[in-house]
Amino acid sequence: MNIAYLNGQYLPIEQAKISPLDRGFLFGDGVYEVVPSYEGKLVGFLPHLQRMNKGLEAIGISTGWSENQWLDLCLKLIQQNGAGNLGIYLQISRGTYDTRAHRFPDKVNPTIFAFCFEIPPAPVADKSLAKTYTVSTARDIRWDRRDIKSTSLLGNVLHYQQGVEQGNQETLLFNDRNELTEASSCNAFIVKNGSVITPPLDHQKLPGITRQILIDILRNDGNISVEERTVTMDEVAEADEVWITSSSREIAPVIAIDSVPVGDGQVGDVWLAAQTLFSANRFNY
Ligand code: PDD
Numbered sequence: 001m002n003i004a005y006l007n008g009q010y011l012p013i014e015q016a017k018i019s020p021l022d023r024g025f026l027f028g029d030g031v032y033e034v035v036p037s038y039e040g041k042l043v044g045f046l047p048h049l050q051r052m053n054k055g056l057e058a059i060g061i062s063t064g065w066s067e068n069q070w071l072d073l074c075l076k077l078i079q080q081n082g083a084g085n086l087g088i089y090l091q092i093s094r095g096t097y098d099t100r101a102h103r104f105p106d107k108v109n110p111t112i113f114a115f116c117f118e119i120p121p122a123p124v125a126d127k128s129l130a131k132t133y134t135v136s137t138a139r140d141i142r143w144d145r146r147d148i149k150s151t152s153l154l155g156n157v158l159h160y161q162q163g164v165e166q167g168n169q170e171t172l173l174f175n176d177r178n179e180l181t182e183a184s185s186c187n188a189f190i191v192k193n194g195s196v197i198t199p200p201l202d203h204q205k206l207p208g209i210t211r212q213i214l215i216d217i218l219r220n221d222g223n224i225s226v227e228e229r230t231v232t233m234d235e236v237a238e239a240d241e242v243w244i245t246s247s248s249r250e251i252a253p254v255i256a257i258d259s260v261p262v263g264d265g266q267v268g269d270v271w272l273a274a275q276t277l278f279s280a281n282r283f284n285y
Contacts, residue, residue, distance in 0.1 A: 003080040004115035005073055010080060013115055022111055024093025026100055028152030030111075031055035032091040035074060036247045038122045040083030042074060043247070044209045044285045051207060052090065055148045061094055063110050077116050086116040087248050091151060119248040125276035127267040133170055133244060134256040136163040137233075140173035140181045140204070147203050159184035170244055172257065175204060178233040183244050186252070187211040190231055191241035191270045200228045210245040213285045217277050224273060241268035250282070251275050 004013040023029035033052045036043045049070050056063065074088050095108035123130070142155030163171035163184070170183045180199050182188050187208040189198045196218060201207050218226045236242060240263045242254040251274055253267045 002115060003077065004113070005077060006113050007109075007111060010076065016113070016115075018111060018113070019096040021098065021100065022093055022096040023108075024091065024111060024151055027094075027102070028150065028154075029059070030061070030091055030093030030151045031059065031149050032089065032151050033149060034247050035088045035090070036119060037074070037078055037083075037086045037088055038282075039085070040078055041283050042078075042088075043282050044213055045071060045074065047209045047212055047285065048247075051149060051209065052092075055150070056092060058145075058148050059094075059150075060104060061092060061110050063092060063112060065112075073114055077114060081116045085119050085121050087119045088114065088116050090114045093151065122279065122282065123250045123252075123275060125272055125279050127272055130253055130267045130271070130275075131249070132253050132255045132267060134168045134259075135170040135172050135183065135242075135244070135254050136166045136168045137172045137174065137258055138162050140175055142173075145203055146181070146205050147201070147207060149206055156184045166258075170254075172236065172242075172244075172254075174233050180231040180233070180236055181205050182208075186244035186246040186249065188231075189214075189243040189245065189251075190236055190239035191243070191268060192235065192239055194270060195225045195227060196270065196274065197227045197229060197231055197235075199231050208245055208247075210247055210250060213282070214245060214251060214274065214278060216285075217281045218274065221277050224270065239263065241270055243271060243274075250278055 002013040003010055004016045006016040033048050035048045091113045093111045095110045097105040097108050159171045172183050173181045175181055182205040215226055218224050242262045244252050253271045254262055255265050
């Protein structure tokens, strides 16, 4: 049974009902998070919560919830859904109001919804077991505040589907200066001559927690150089390795872009080194 949380109640997800007048449904007026948990252990709970609170602040929603309340919610969901490998989904919308009007209602209680879904076991640092990706490319058509993890995901959904329709599992996105932003549901990295390079944080991309943890782990280790700087389309095409990162995938090697092999088309050595470090340190965050 899948036990969800909705506005103070834990209940089977089929019984969780939200009004069609909820602003999350009408306007995509809300934010969300996905926190990974392996065998009952959360990865990156605090940074996920910090990003969520920043997003809530940016769109003017206040839940009044403390860090402990959010942690308690995550732990209760794990407890009630069996401590396997779970993505814990948290969503806060501005709430349900009795009319559809764009302006923020004066008095409205946020809708707080959470549930769990199964994710693959934590990736292991083994080239032969790595889940590899092939991706498409596209001009990034999304809105200008991609740093907010908004539930308005139409642009992301359309971009993801572009990849699917071309037989791929993701789409790498480029701005109108042909600079890499991210992928439709992941951040993106390239490797060139042993250096790991990823575009800097700004409004064009989500500040991914996997990205943040990976950069921190690599810098603490000190054996692989990490650069946060603009990455051009040409650099992506000439990269030795390309990775996409997200909470449910960790570091995923991309082996072909628009049907052209990345490097030698195999999972790379720098990926192996990075995933080895990530696997050893994921529960320290
Ligand atoms: N996706 N960029 C975008 C657009 C994303 O949607 C995500 C995550 C990321 C990676 O962020 P993180 O490392 O914090 O998971 C980057 C989530 C998992 C999703 O929408 O399901």
